[in-house]
Amino acid sequence: MKFTLSWLKDFLATDASVEAIADKLTSLGLEVEGVDNPAEKLAPFVVAEVVSAERHPQADKLQVLQVDAGNGPMQVVCGAPNARAGMKGVFGPPGAYVPGSDFTLKVAAIRGVESNGMMCSERELELGQGHDGIIELPADAPVGQSFATYAGLEDPVFDIAVTPNRPDCFGIDGIARDLAAGGIGSLTEQRHAPVAASGANPVAIAVEDGSGCEAFAGRLIRGVRNGPSPTWLQQRLIAVGLRPISALVDVTNFFSLAYARPLHVYDAAKLQGGIVARRGHEGERFLALNDKEYAVSADDCVIADESGVLGLGGVIGGESSGVSDATTDVLLECAWFDPVSIARTGQRHQVNTDARARFERGVDPTRLEAMIDAATAMIVDLCGGEASEITLASSARWSDITAPKIVTLRPERVASLAGVEVAADEQAAILTSLGFRQEGQGWVVPGWRPDIDGEADLVEEIARVAGYERLPSTPLPRDPGVASAVALPAQKLERRARRAAAARGLHEAVTWSFISDTDAEAFGGAPHRLANPISEDMKVMRASLLPGLARAAARNLARGATSVRLFEVGRRYLAEGERPTLALVLAGQARPRHWQSGKAEPFGPFDVKAAVSDLLAEAGAPVANLQLSAGAGDSYHPGRSAAFRLGKAELARFGELHPTLAKAFDLPLTTQVAEIFLDAIPAARDKGRARSAFSPPTLQPVTRDFAFVLPDTIAAGDLVRAVRGADKGLIADVRLFDRYQPDGGDLSLALEVVLQPLERTLTEADLLAVSEKVVAAAAKLGATLRS
Structure with a gap:
C-alpha cells in the first residue's frame, strides 16, 4: 500500500517528521518497506525560459533554442512542436x-x-503520459528555481506492508486512524455534503441470493463531461504508481486508495436493461478491461444486464460497458x-486487481450509501452532471x-493475555480512538474491522497501540534438574561453516x-510438490540450493554488481528427507582490472576449489585424505568440475x-558454484574437554623441492597424496x-615437501632415503623425476 505524506495529511493533522511517522507505523504493525521522495530524482531539473527559437539548419522538425536556466543562455536542440520564444x-x-x-x-x-541538455516533457519526468510537447509553465514561474x-513535488511516498487481517489499512483513512491512536496527530473529520437527488434511478438493480454479491448500491448521474x-x-495517482485514465475512472481509484472502497462506473448508454448480480452461466464469456477474454462458470459472481456478462463482480469490469470521453450518463456502483x-x-x-485485494479481505459493509454519496459529489464537482436517487439492492x-457485532472485554485480560499492564481508562481510550464504541461491558466493532471476533482481538489492539515495547x-x-540449552553437533557444524564462509568474504543469502x-x-528436478502453492514460482520444495542462489546472483549482477560472492546454509528436500547443505556462487569479477592485462579476471574453477577446501577444513573434514574425482553432475560443466x-561418501561438488x-x-x-554436504562430513573424534598444551617441535623443519614429469591424465591431488604418504613419520606437508x-x-x-624431524637432526643419508621414498611413491603413479 502506497500513499504520499500530503495525502495522509488530508486525514491526519500532524507535524511529525517522516522518520517519526515511519517508526510509529512499524511499531503499530504496519511495516514500512520504504520511503521514497520523488523530488530527489528531479533535483537537477530547473525552471527555464526559452529566449529564442530558430529552425534547425539540417532538420525541418527540430529547433535550436537559446534557453536561460538562471545562468545565461545555453543552446539546446529540441523537437517539441510547442517550443517557442x-x-x-x-x-x-x-x-x-x-x-x-x-x-x-x-x-x-x-x-x-x-x-547542452534538453527541455522535458511530462513522460520524460514521469509526471504523466504527455509526450506531444514539452511542459509549459505559467509566465510567472521563477527562472532558475528547482x-x-x-x-x-517534495512529497515523500510511504510503502507499507499490510497484513491480511487489516483491510482497513488498504485505505489512507485507516492508516491515519491508527497513527492518531498511536499519538501521531489527530484525525481530520471528513465531511461529505449529501448530493441533492433528482428523481428516481431509472436503471433497475437486482441481487440474487447466493450470487456472492450481498448488496449493490447504484445511482445514475446524467450529463457528465468525462475527460482528463x-x-x-493525477499527481496523487502517479505518485503511488497508478496511471491516470479519465476523471470518472480516476475518482474510483481515488476512493479505493483513500477509503479502501472499490467503486465501478458503467456507461449507462451501453447498458441493455437493468443490472443484476448473479452466478455465471456455462458458456458465457466477456472481454475485460485488461483486454483479455474470460469464460465464466457457475461458481463466479458476475454483474450482467440483458445482453450478458458485464464483468466479474468485485474483481474486474468489462470492456463493453466501460466509460470513455464520449460518456454522458454514468451508473456509479458501490457494492459489497x-x-x-x-x-x-x-x-x-x-486476475489480480486492487479491487480484488480489498474485497477478498473484507470492506466496510456499513458505509455503502455514504461512500456512493461522497463519490457522487466528487464526480459532479469534476465532471458536472445531475444525480438520481440511490438504489440499494x-x-x-x-x-x-x-x-x-459486540465483543465483551474484561480489562484484567489485557495483563493475563498480553503480559502488559494497561489501565482500564487507557484501554477504553485506545479502543475509542480506533473507532470502537462502548456499550456496557461490550464494545461495538466498527464495520471496517472484520478481523475482530473475540476478546483476544481487543487485547491485541490495546497492546499494539499501547506499545509492545512496554512488554517486560x-x-x-x-x-x-533441567539442563541448560546446548547446541547439537550438527548445529555447531553449521555455525562453524557459516562463520568460515563469511570470513572468506562471502555474503550470506537466505532464499x-x-x-x-x-x-x-x-537442476535435476524435485520430489516434493506443494498442494496449495503461494504462486507459480513457488510450487516445489528445492532439492538444491543452487537455483535460489543463481537467481539472487543474477539480480545483483543486473543491478550493477561486478563481483558476486554468495553463500547459503540451508536444507535440501530429497525423497529420503532433509539434508543440511552449504552452497555458494561466485559470479563476475574475481579480481579487478589490472594495469598489465588491461582487463578484469573472472572467477575460475580453482577459485571455487580453494573456497570449498577451506570450508571443508573449517568444518572438520580431513582435507588431506580426500579424493578428487572429475565431474560433479549434470548441473556442472563436464570438463571444469569435480567432487x-x-x-x-561425497562431501562436496564444485x-x-x-x-x-x-x-x-x-x-x-x-x-562458479559449489555444494558442501554438511551431513556427510565425518564427526570429529571426542578427545575430551581439555585442550592439549601447545608443544612446538624443537627441531627445525627441512624443505626439499621435487619436479616430476607425468601424463596430464594424472590429477595433481593424486600426486600430492602419494608423496605425502611416502613417509608419514617425517613428511609434515606437501604443497x-x-x-x-x-x-x-x-x-x-x-x-615442496616439508620434513619435520622429531628426535634428531636429519643427516644427508636420512634426506637421501626420504627422497628415494618420494620418487618411488611418485613412480607408482607413472611420474618420473625431471632431469
Missing part, C-alpha cells in the same frame, strides 16, 4: 538523469548542432461482495452482515525453500556452472607450487 518550461542540464527515458544527458551534437520545489482529471488528482467468493474467483481466473443475508523482558523459569518447476527441473570424496544453465539464469559463462607444460610437451609439476 518566451515560454517557460523544465530544463535538464548535462549530467542529469532522465527517469522516464532512462538515460543521462550529456553535451552532444544533433544533426551537426551542439545541444522544478520539484516550484511544482510542490485535474492535475492534483463475499470475501471468500471474491478470493476463489480471482484465483480461478488468475441486497440479499437475504444483508441484515445479518450489517448487524452490529522476563526469562522463563528453569525447573530444578526461498520453494522454487518454480522450471528452476527445479534445470571431493572420502571413501564412498566447479563451473553448466553453460546451458548459465544462459538460462542470465549468468556469466564463468560462474604444489608450479605447473609447466610447453606446447606439445610433457606436463611438469613441482612440489
Whole structure:
C-alpha cells in the first residue's frame, strides 16, 4: 500500500517528521518497506525560459533554442512542436538523469548542432503520459528555481506492508486512524455534503441470493463531461504508481486508495436493461478491461444486464460497458461482495486487481450509501452532471452482515493475555480512538474491522497501540534438574561453516525453500510438490540450493554488481528427507582490472576449489585424505568440475556452472558454484574437554623441492597424496607450487615437501632415503623425476 505524506495529511493533522511517522507505523504493525521522495530524482531539473527559437539548419522538425536556466543562455536542440520564444518550461542540464527515458544527458551534437541538455516533457519526468510537447509553465514561474520545489513535488511516498487481517489499512483513512491512536496527530473529520437527488434511478438493480454479491448500491448521474482529471488528482495517482485514465475512472481509484472502497462506473448508454448480480452461466464469456477474454462458470459472481456478462463482480469490469470521453450518463456502483467468493474467483481466473485485494479481505459493509454519496459529489464537482436517487439492492443475508457485532472485554485480560499492564481508562481510550464504541461491558466493532471476533482481538489492539515495547523482558523459569540449552553437533557444524564462509568474504543469502518447476527441473528436478502453492514460482520444495542462489546472483549482477560472492546454509528436500547443505556462487569479477592485462579476471574453477577446501577444513573434514574425482553432475560443466570424496561418501561438488544453465539464469559463462554436504562430513573424534598444551617441535623443519614429469591424465591431488604418504613419520606437508607444460610437451609439476624431524637432526643419508621414498611413491603413479 502506497500513499504520499500530503495525502495522509488530508486525514491526519500532524507535524511529525517522516522518520517519526515511519517508526510509529512499524511499531503499530504496519511495516514500512520504504520511503521514497520523488523530488530527489528531479533535483537537477530547473525552471527555464526559452529566449529564442530558430529552425534547425539540417532538420525541418527540430529547433535550436537559446534557453536561460538562471545562468545565461545555453543552446539546446529540441523537437517539441510547442517550443517557442518566451515560454517557460523544465530544463535538464548535462549530467542529469532522465527517469522516464532512462538515460543521462550529456553535451552532444544533433544533426551537426551542439545541444547542452534538453527541455522535458511530462513522460520524460514521469509526471504523466504527455509526450506531444514539452511542459509549459505559467509566465510567472521563477527562472532558475528547482522544478520539484516550484511544482510542490517534495512529497515523500510511504510503502507499507499490510497484513491480511487489516483491510482497513488498504485505505489512507485507516492508516491515519491508527497513527492518531498511536499519538501521531489527530484525525481530520471528513465531511461529505449529501448530493441533492433528482428523481428516481431509472436503471433497475437486482441481487440474487447466493450470487456472492450481498448488496449493490447504484445511482445514475446524467450529463457528465468525462475527460482528463485535474492535475492534483493525477499527481496523487502517479505518485503511488497508478496511471491516470479519465476523471470518472480516476475518482474510483481515488476512493479505493483513500477509503479502501472499490467503486465501478458503467456507461449507462451501453447498458441493455437493468443490472443484476448473479452466478455465471456455462458458456458465457466477456472481454475485460485488461483486454483479455474470460469464460465464466457457475461458481463466479458476475454483474450482467440483458445482453450478458458485464464483468466479474468485485474483481474486474468489462470492456463493453466501460466509460470513455464520449460518456454522458454514468451508473456509479458501490457494492459489497463475499470475501471468500471474491478470493476463489480471482484465483480461478488468475486476475489480480486492487479491487480484488480489498474485497477478498473484507470492506466496510456499513458505509455503502455514504461512500456512493461522497463519490457522487466528487464526480459532479469534476465532471458536472445531475444525480438520481440511490438504489440499494441486497440479499437475504444483508441484515445479518450489517448487524452490529459486540465483543465483551474484561480489562484484567489485557495483563493475563498480553503480559502488559494497561489501565482500564487507557484501554477504553485506545479502543475509542480506533473507532470502537462502548456499550456496557461490550464494545461495538466498527464495520471496517472484520478481523475482530473475540476478546483476544481487543487485547491485541490495546497492546499494539499501547506499545509492545512496554512488554517486560522476563526469562522463563528453569525447573530444578533441567539442563541448560546446548547446541547439537550438527548445529555447531553449521555455525562453524557459516562463520568460515563469511570470513572468506562471502555474503550470506537466505532464499526461498520453494522454487518454480522450471528452476527445479534445470537442476535435476524435485520430489516434493506443494498442494496449495503461494504462486507459480513457488510450487516445489528445492532439492538444491543452487537455483535460489543463481537467481539472487543474477539480480545483483543486473543491478550493477561486478563481483558476486554468495553463500547459503540451508536444507535440501530429497525423497529420503532433509539434508543440511552449504552452497555458494561466485559470479563476475574475481579480481579487478589490472594495469598489465588491461582487463578484469573472472572467477575460475580453482577459485571455487580453494573456497570449498577451506570450508571443508573449517568444518572438520580431513582435507588431506580426500579424493578428487572429475565431474560433479549434470548441473556442472563436464570438463571444469569435480567432487571431493572420502571413501564412498561425497562431501562436496564444485566447479563451473553448466553453460546451458548459465544462459538460462542470465549468468556469466564463468560462474562458479559449489555444494558442501554438511551431513556427510565425518564427526570429529571426542578427545575430551581439555585442550592439549601447545608443544612446538624443537627441531627445525627441512624443505626439499621435487619436479616430476607425468601424463596430464594424472590429477595433481593424486600426486600430492602419494608423496605425502611416502613417509608419514617425517613428511609434515606437501604443497604444489608450479605447473609447466610447453606446447606439445610433457606436463611438469613441482612440489615442496616439508620434513619435520622429531628426535634428531636429519643427516644427508636420512634426506637421501626420504627422497628415494618420494620418487618411488611418485613412480607408482607413472611420474618420473625431471632431469
